[in-house]
Amino acid sequence: MESIAYNLLIGASGSLVASIVFLLCLFYGFRPKIRISPHIAKHINDKGVPAYVVKIVNDTRYPLVDLRIELVLLRPRTISNGSIDDLDILVRHDRFQLDSQSDAAEPFGNEACYTFPRLEDHWKEPGQHLVFRVIARHSLSQFSRVFLQKYEVRESALRDGQFANGSTFEVVPKG
Secondary structure, eight states, X not given: OHHXXXXXXXXXXXXXXXXXXXXXXHHHHSSOOEEEOSSEEEEEOTTSOEEEEEEEEEXXXXXEEEEEEEEEEEEEEEETTEEEEEEEEEEEEEEEEEOOSSSOSSTTTTEEEEEEXXXXXXXXXXXXXXXXXXXXXXXXTOOEEEEEEEEOOHHHHEEESEXXXXXXXXEEOOO
16 A cells, blocks of 8 residues: 555655646747847938837747737826826837747748838937837747846947848948
8 A cells, every 4th residue: 555655645745746837838938039129220221211129039949929019118207296208109010930940941031120210300309218129939938028128328229331141240331
């Protein structure tokens, strides 16, 4: 009788440990992982208009689907008992898929650049800051996640040039 209870205890504890390991792998290994550039690249496009570019990179081994990209301007406003931020969504863009780094259908398919014209026309007052928001879903597990990058000071966020190819966020002179 003792050996049956012992065997049941060993079997149940082994199953519990295996389930925990599986769930940890599922929740941490199969969720979206995106990196967003810490700077905004600024260059003059072919039409002579300033273009502002933010780059994102998919760091998962699987494609990401149902991406929603938003650029939000936060304007501080003083109220009677403090201050709040007013939100203006400047741009909202939906994208169906962003390839993985290992199974890219095209070179550099795991990265995407988003261009915004005349950004400085909106982002001009002191205290304002931008938030670049990406909502993505993992193609295998269907887990969703929200990624944010804040650009608080315009002068330090903007870099003249364009992003280099590859998964780097280096801004190189346009040429």
